[in-house]
Amino acid sequence: MDSLRRAGLWVASLALIAFVAGASPASAQTRGDLAIVVHPDTPVSDLSFTELRQVFLGERQYWNANVPVVLLIRAPTSAERDAVLNVIYQMREPQFKQYWIAKIFRAEMTSPPKVVYSNESANQLVSSIPGTIAFMAANDVKPGVKVLRIDGHLPGEPGYRLHLSGK
Amino acid sequence: MRYLFAFVSCLLLGAAVPAFAQGDPAQHDEHLAVSEGPSIHLRGFTDIDFSQTDDKNSPDGFSLGQFAGHLSASLGPKVSFFGETSFTARSNGFTVEVERSILRYDYNDRLKVSVGRYHTPINYWNTAFHHGLWLQTTITRPEMIQMGGTFQPVHFVGVLAEGTVGPSGAGIGYNVGVGNGRGSIISRAGDAGDVNKNRAWLAKLYARPAALYGLEVGGSVYHDEVQVANTTDGFPELITGAYAALTTETPEVIAEFANVRHHDRATGIDYNSQAFYAQVASRLTAMPAFKPYARFEKMLGEQAEPVFGDVSSQTTTVGLRYELTDQAALKGEYRRMRHPVIGVVNGIYVQTAFTF
Numbered sequence: 201m202d203s204l205r206r207a208g209l210w211v212a213s214l215a216l217i218a219f220v221a222g223a224s225p226a227s228a229q230t231r232g233d234l235a236i237v238v239h240p241d242t243p244v245s246d247l248s249f250t251e252l253r254q255v256f257l258g259e260r261q262y263w264n265a266n267v268p269v270v271l272l273i274r275a276p277t278s279a280e281r282d283a284v285l286n287v288i289y290q291m292r293e294p295q296f297k298q299y300w301i302a303k304i305f306r307a308e309m310t311s312p313p314k315v316v317y318s319n320e321s322a323n324q325l326v327s328s329i330p331g332t333i334a335f336m337a338a339n340d341v342k343p344g345v346k347v348l349r350i351d352g353h354l355p356g357e358p359g360y361r362l363h364l365s366g367k
Numbered sequence: 368m369r370y371l372f373a374f375v376s377c378l379l380l381g382a383a384v385p386a387f388a389q390g391d392p393a394q395h396d397e398h399l400a401v402s403e404g405p406s407i408h409l410r411g412f413t414d415i416d417f418s419q420t421d422d423k424n425s426p427d428g429f430s431l432g433q434f435a436g437h438l439s440a441s442l443g444p445k446v447s448f449f450g451e452t453s454f455t456a457r458s459n460g461f462t463v464e465v466e467r468s469i470l471r472y473d474y475n476d477r478l479k480v481s482v483g484r485y486h487t488p489i490n491y492w493n494t495a496f497h498h499g500l501w502l503q504t505t506i507t508r509p510e511m512i513q514m515g516g517t518f519q520p521v522h523f524v525g526v527l528a529e530g531t532v533g534p535s536g537a538g539i540g541y542n543v544g545v546g547n548g549r550g551s552i553i554s555r556a557g558d559a560g561d562v563n564k565n566r567a568w569l570a571k572l573y574a575r576p577a578a579l580y581g582l583e584v585g586g587s588v589y590h591d592e593v594q595v596a597n598t599t600d601g602f603p604e605l606i607t608g609a610y611a612a613l614t615t616e617t618p619e620v621i622a623e624f625a626n627v628r629h630h631d632r633a634t635g636i637d638y639n640s641q642a643f644y645a646q647v648a649s650r651l652t653a654m655p656a657f658k659p660y661a662r663f664e665k666m667l668g669e670q671a672e673p674v675f676g677d678v679s680s681q682t683t684t685v686g687l688r689y690e691l692t693d694q695a696a697l698k699g700e701y702r703r704m705r706h707p708v709i710g711v712v713n714g715i716y717v718q719t720a721f722t723f
Contacts, residue, residue, distance in 0.1 A: 250536045250577035259531075259538060259575065265475040268444065290580060292655065294693045295616065298502070301694075301722060304408060305499050307449040307469060310439045311408055 233338040233355035234283050234362040237322070237345040239330050242267065246349040249361065255333060256288050257299075258309050263331055271313040272322055272334035279364050280319070280335055287362060337364060407440045411723050412499045416506070420714035431456040432718070433514075435466065435498035445473045449483075453498055466498060466522070477530040484556065487523040488542040488571045489587045490623045491610040497521070501720040504619060504648045504688055506698050509664050510680055511625060511642035517675040518627060518642055518666070519606065520549050520589070522556035523569070538575035544568065548591035549604075553674065563601050567591035581615035593629065593674055602674050603630040616658070618649040629674045640678050642666040648688075658688040660700075681705045686716075695721035 236252065238244065243263055247255070254260045261269050274281040276293065285291055291299060300312040316322045319336035326332045327344035338355035341347055353360040414432030434454040441447050451467040471481035486494045492512050496503040511518045525546020533539045547557030548567025573585030586609040592601035608625035624643040631638065644664035651657045661684065668678035686700025697719050704712045 248536065253580070254535060254538065254577055259577075260476055260535060262473070262475045290615075294655075294690065297693055301410065302495070302499070302502050304439055305410070305412075305437055305502065306494055307439070307467070307471070310441045310447040310449075311406065 232364050233360055234280060234335055234364055235338040235341050235355045236333065236335050236348040236350060236362065237326050237341060238333045238348055239326055239328075240344065240346045241330055242333070242346060244348065245346065246352060249351050252348075252350055253288055256284070258303055258313075261309065267331045270329055270332040272316050272325060272332060273313040274319075274322070274335070275315050275317050280337060283362065283364050284335055335362075407438060410437045411435065412437070412501055412720070414500045414718050414720035417717040418714055420712055422709065422712040422714070424709075425712075432500060432720070433498055437499075442470075447471050447473070451498065475530075477532065478528065479530050480526070480528050482526045483524070484558065485523045485525075485527060485544075487520050487569065487589070488527070488529075488544070489519055489569065489589050489606060490608040490625060491583070491585070491612050491621060492623060493519065493521055495612070499722070500718070501694070501696055501722045504658060504660050504698075505646065505662060505684060505686060506700050506716050506718040506720075507684075507702075509623070509642075509644040509646075509662065510666055510682055510704075511623070511644065511664070515554050517554045518640070518678055519625060520553075520556065520567075520591070523548075523567070524556050524558055525567070536577050538577055540573050540575070542569070542571040542587075544570075549593050551594060551596070553593055553595070562594045563592055565592035565601065582611070582613050584611045585609070595674055598673075600632045602632075604628070604674070605630075616648075616650045617652065618647060619658075619660075620648075621646045629672065631673050638669050638672045638674075640666070640668040640672060640675070642678070656690045658690075659686070660688065661685045677707060679707050691719070691721075694723065695719065 236247070251260070255269055256271065258271070263269060273284070285293065285296055289296055289299070303309050304312065316325065316334065319340040322334040322336050323340070323342040323345060326334050327342075347354060350360065350362060355362070411434070413434040416430045416432055417428065418430070419427050436452050438450040439447065449467055449469040449471070450465075453464050453466050454461050455464065465484065467484055467486065469481050469483035469485060471479055473479045486497045488494050492503075492508060496508070500506075508514070510516070512521065514521065523544065523546050525544055527542060527544035529540065529542045531538070531540050545566050545568050547561040548565070549555070549562075550557040551562045567590060569587065569589040571585060571587035573583055575583045587607070589604075589606040591604045593604045594601050605628045606625060608623065610623040611620070613620040622643070622645040625641070627640045629638045642665070644662055646660065646662040648658050648660035651659070663683050665681045666678045668676070670677045672678070682702060682704045684700055684702045686698060689697045691697055697717075699715075699717045702714045702716060706712070
């Protein structure tokens with residue numbers, strides 16, 4: 201009887217630990233964070249937030265002389281796109297469109313970013329095409345891509361500033 | 368195997384990553400195929416205008432604005448082409464003009480070299496908006512950068528190097544170029560060759576600091592020798608300018624200043640003409656389709672100026688821009704211009720400008 205009670209206590213304790221671990225702030229933050237991913241061969245592992253913004257604005261177009269930046273953007277009405285427009289671009293949708301039209305008109309770029317319709321597509325393309333950079337929910341990141349540190353932090357770490365809520 | 372993988376990747380890119388066609392995510396070409404030729408992006412800008420002024424000598428009523436077609440093409444991993452052609456309504460028909468034709472090689476972000484015909488990279492407005500009237504908040508350009516105007520050379524034929532310098536966070540960029548300079552008609556570029564043996568050169572330095580989001584500040588220098596009809600000696604020309612532009616929309620602030628100096632070799636006198644403008648606009652937070660704006664501009668010249676005479680004028684503009692859609696705008700403005708010869712001219716202007 202005692203051993204049964206002891207086993208029950210163990211199971212209850214394990215269940216409690218699992219519940220607490222599952223609901224911990226770190227885990228919740230990971231699910232709610234926005235990961236910046238690049239092709240594994242990209243010669244960058246850590247970007248400051250301002251450097252990231254320059255890449256996303258098309259101000260930085262080459263990782264090095266041989267590897268151009270290939271920027272992938274999620275199609276409208278995705279939480280990832282809303283977060284990126286809010287935090288990185290600080291633009292509304294119309295402004296975002298105008299920004300790229302103007303960028304090409306000024307002969308600063310030949311084409312706008314490529315659009316992807318899902319994080320799965322983004323994963324496939326980033327893992328296949330050198331120089332590609334994309335963003336996705338941190339829990340959708342698959343093996344074969346490199347997650348960038350932003351200001352020294354990875355998604356889920358304290359101090360990471362890119363969240364899906366965009367706040 | 369490697370080639371097969373690359374081929375599959377390319378197909379995947381073509382199928383799942385359609386071009387951000389015409390800058391409008393809602394208009395993807397989902398059947399974009401990967402071709403071996405250049406990838407081309409086309410875009411058009413045009414406008415339709417109405418004006419009513421109290422100047423008896425200028426035409427009023429409806430007019431077609433410039434119809435500008437813009438093309439950009441990637442010719443390879445590092446080589447690209449930009450072209451722009453315009454159709455302009457005249458009293459006797461339409462004129463067709465090759466506005467830009469640029470072939471560029473990118474070594475990296477720090478060095479891009481190109482040849483062709485450009486919007487002269489002096490100050491801000493001329494390269495930021497030029498024929499893209501939908502891109503600019505107001506109906507017209509400032510007087511100092513008017514199309515067909517003489518104050519600044521708006522086009523440049525030659526070779527240009529551009530890129531970034533310094534730490535990436537500073538966002539410092541440069542343009543350095545050598546070209547033909549102004550043509551025999553000084554409002555035009557020397558498209559068919561230089562009219563004299565003195566090449567024009569220019570240098571521009573600007574900063575888009577990442578920490579001060581939306582801000583661009585810069586300065587430029589342009590030197591040429593201008594050939595004026597019925598004179599044997601050219602007039603050395605030095606243009607210096609500076610600008611600041613904050614394009615966050617709430618607010619948008621653009622200000623430019625330029626000084627044009629012409630040296631008269633016969634008398635040894637330097638003639639300086641100045642121009643500046645300051646434009647303020649702000650998109651209304653509660654009604655983001657509306658954007659009121661105002662601009663004040665002034666040009667100061669000298670009566671004896673030997674190249675383009677006295678350019679003095681003062682113009683005040685107030686207006687309202689309304690976004691009909693994400694790619695079409697309706698603008699209405701009141702403008703008051705004071706000119707030493709014409710006098711005061713008041714005008715109401717309406718424009719619909721769009722891109723497609």
